[in-house]
Amino acid sequence: MQLKAENISFRYTDDGPFVLKDITLEVNSGERVGIVAPSGYGKSTLAKILSGYRLPEEGKVLLDGKPLPMTGYCPVQMVYQHPEQAVNPRHRMDKILNEAWQPDDELLRKMGIEKSWLTRWPSELSGGELQRFCIARVLGPETKFLICDEITTMLDVITQAQIWHLLMEISEERNLGMMIITHNMSLAKRVCTRIVDLTKLNNVHSHTHTHIHDHEHGDEDHVH
Amino acid sequence: MSEEKKTVLNVEDLTVAFNMYQKGAFKKTDLEVIHKLSIDVKEGEIVAVVGSSGSGKSLLAHSILHILPKNAKVGGKIEYCGKELDDKYVKELLGRDIAFIPQSVDYLDPLMHVDKQVIGVYGNKERQREVFDRYHLDERVDTLYPFQLSGGMARRVLISSAVMEEPKLIIADEPTPGLNVEMAMETLNNFRELADKGTAVLMITHDIDLAFEVADRIAVFYAGTVVEIASTLDFIMGRGFLRHPYSAAFVDALPQKKFKPIEGTQPYAGNLPSGCLFADRCPYRDDECAGEIPMRDLRGGKVRCVHAT
Numbered sequence: 001m002q003l004k005a006e007n008i009s010f011r012y013t014d015d016g017p018f019v020l021k022d023i024t025l026e027v028n029s030g031e032r033v034g035i036v037a038p039s040g041y042g043k044s045t046l047a048k049i050l051s052g053y054r055l056p057e058e059g060k061v062l063l064d065g066k067p068l069p070m071t072g073y074c075p076v077q078m079v080y081q082h083p084e085q086a087v088n089p090r091h092r093m094d095k096i097l098n099e100a101w102q103p104d105d106e107l108l109r110k111m112g113i114e115k116s117w118l119t120r121w122p123s124e125l126s127g128g129e130l131q132r133f134c135i136a137r138v139l140g141p142e143t144k145f146l147i148c149d150e151i152t153t154m155l156d157v158i159t160q161a162q163i164w165h166l167l168m169e170i171s172e173e174r175n176l177g178m179m180i181i182t183h184n185m186s187l188a189k190r191v192c193t194r195i196v197d198l199t200k201l202n203n204v205h206s207h208t209h210t211h212i213h214d215h216e217h218g219d220e221d222h223v224h
Numbered sequence: 225m226s227e228e229k230k231t232v233l234n235v236e237d238l239t240v241a242f243n244m245y246q247k248g249a250f251k252k253t254d255l256e257v258i259h260k261l262s263i264d265v266k267e268g269e270i271v272a273v274v275g276s277s278g279s280g281k282s283l284l285a286h287s288i289l290h291i292l293p294k295n296a297k298v299g300g301k302i303e304y305c306g307k308e309l310d311d312k313y314v315k316e317l318l319g320r321d322i323a324f325i326p327q328s329v330d331y332l333d334p335l336m337h338v339d340k341q342v343i344g345v346y347g348n349k350e351r352q353r354e355v356f357d358r359y360h361l362d363e364r365v366d367t368l369y370p371f372q373l374s375g376g377m378a379r380r381v382l383i384s385s386a387v388m389e390e391p392k393l394i395i396a397d398e399p400t401p402g403l404n405v406e407m408a409m410e411t412l413n414n415f416r417e418l419a420d421k422g423t424a425v426l427m428i429t430h431d432i433d434l435a436f437e438v439a440d441r442i443a444v445f446y447a448g449t450v451v452e453i454a455s456t457l458d459f460i461m462g463r464g465f466l467r468h469p470y471s472a473a474f475v476d477a478l479p480q481k482k483f484k485p486i487e488g489t490q491p492y493a494g495n496l497p498s499g500c501l502f503a504d505r506c507p508y509r510d511d512e513c514a515g516e517i518p519m520r521d522l523r524g525g526k527v528r529c530v531h532a533t
């Protein structure tokens with residue numbers, strides 16, 4: 001399968017500046033495409049468009065040449081940058097987790113999700129614990145593409161490595177396509193099959209960010 | 225030299241428990257999530273707090289600031305410059321002497337322009353622009369509402385409010401996730417500058433490689449306790465200089481190192497083992513690890529492990 005952004009342009013208000021202009025990008029099944037660009041450049045905006053949460057002003061999002069389905073389960077799922085903003089604070093964790101599918105005990109164990117957390121409210125979990133639920137709930141068998149927006153910045157490095165190893169395993173087993181937004185170049189090099197610099201695709205000229213480019217997030221010399 | 229420096233923040237034997245319903249029980253019981261935790265930060269010092277997700281880092285910050293939920297029970301001692309930091313005192317100090325950078329971007333007021341929020345009670349427009357410029361937030365950002373910010377912009381706004389003044393104590397709970405390395409370093413350098421003028425900084429972070437650049441000491445948290453506190457230099461020198469097996473496992477999991485995680489997870493607070501909390505994941509475990517493991521001094525640092533050398 002292929003997920004494609006075709007000549008996408010987007011702005012938040014009718015007379016505002018374009019955040020994305022004329023973006024074309026493909027992700028194939030089994031690929032893990034890293035997306036890098038400075039803060040405020042439009043990465044999360046692109047993620048929301050590709051997963052159908054926002055409609056582009058121009059251009060199309062195509063899944064195997066067809067628009068994303070408007071009803072039923074969307075095969076393109078997204079995990080947000082800030083988990084506290086991605087869950088309903090008035091739902092308990094079991095409801096949040098099982099909304100779309102029922103993850104089995106094995107997956108919960110691998111994700112480091114404790115059963116006793118299921119009866120809690122989102123505010124009763126740490127940032128990283130909440131994010132693990134947000135990841136587990138989108139790993140259902142009907143998910144064909146997964147858009148990951150800075151999903152492990154809230155996790156300690158051990159849990160981060162565990163979850164990425166698991167996601168890579170799932171992506172290989174099921175031929176899941178992934179788009180991975182990250183500022184951590186060392187991580188991107190570990191998990192992505194290719195890396196795309198959004199600044200090279202985007203045709204907008206005015207932005208509220210400055211052009212500071214991402215580097216290696218610490219390198220071999222810092223830790224021995 | 226550090227002997228003469230004043231202790232700004234002193235936390236001793238902090239215990240936090242939540243009174244709540246637990247699996248299979250009909251009555252609310254206490255779930256203890258922080259156990260006798262001690263940590264201090266001196267004038268001019270940056271202490272980084274790293275460790276497992278869910279180990280009590282944010283709750284430590286929330287205990288200091290008295291913003292825990294109502295069903296929390298807190299024990300132990302928290303002092304600011306030698307004086308007990310109670311609810312009333314912390315409210316007096318917050319925003320001027322004590323600055324807080326929360327982990328959640330939900331702390332921003334959704335109905336207020338970001339420049340107003342950052343200026344707050346004590347600031348002025350000129351200083352706010354100066355700080356925003358430093359964090360590459362241009363004039364267009366001033367009059368945005370929080371929902372109009374990107375993730376990294378929201379983070380930079382939260383950082384800006386903390387560095388408007390020269391606070392005596394900064395409590396930063398994950399100030400840099402989602403920032404590119406230059407912006408994250410700019411933030412940490414800003415903390416360093418403030419520290420060099422006397423500010424004490426408690427910096428909770430998962431970006432351990434960046435903490436190496438500016439922190440004086442690093443405390444490693446695991447399951448509601450501190451397992452090791454050591455000078456940053458020991459962490460930079462590498463796993464051979466670290467004291468606790470968990471700290472070593474931490475360094476090995478970095479993507480720029482081996483990217484090799486150890487198995488398992490931190491034990492659940494409702495089902496803690498009696499001896500060492502790390503025992504089920506530790507390659508050096510033996511019979512001695514089943515008893516109570518006290519914190520002890522070792523090579524200029526502190527460690528909670530019977531076999532550490």
Ligand SMILES: Nc1ncnc2c1ncn2[C@@H]1O[C@H](COP(=O)(O)OP(=O)(O)OP(=O)(O)O)[C@@H](O)[C@H]1O
Binds near residue numbers: 019038042081374375
């Ligand atoms: N709901 C919104 N309304 C108006 N403007 C918005 C909205 N959301 C984002 N923007 C603006 O769109 C631009 C791109 O934001 P986006 O969140 O896509 O950036 P990003 O690349 O994900 O950045 P970061 O790395 O900081 O998360 C920013 O200038 C931001 O201010």
Ligand SMILES: Nc1ncnc2c1ncn2[C@@H]1O[C@H](COP(=O)(O)OP(=O)(O)OP(=O)(O)O)[C@@H](O)[C@H]1O
Binds near residue numbers: 278
């Ligand atoms: N209101 C609450 N009721 C019950 N348990 C709670 C509550 N708030 C936090 N906890 C638990 O206390 C533990 C410590 O939480 P805390 O938020 O301090 O973790 P953390 O170290 O900041 O983790 P992270 O790195 O993921 O942010 C977690 O296991 C969490 O589930």
Ligand code: SF4
Binds near residue numbers: 469503
């Ligand atoms: S006390 Fe024993 S089990 Fe715990 S970390 Fe040390 S060697 Fe490992």
Ligand SMILES: [Mg+2]
Binds near residue numbers: 043045149374
């Ligand atoms: Mg973003």
Ligand SMILES: [Mg+2]
Binds near residue numbers: 126128281283327397
């Ligand atoms: Mg936290």
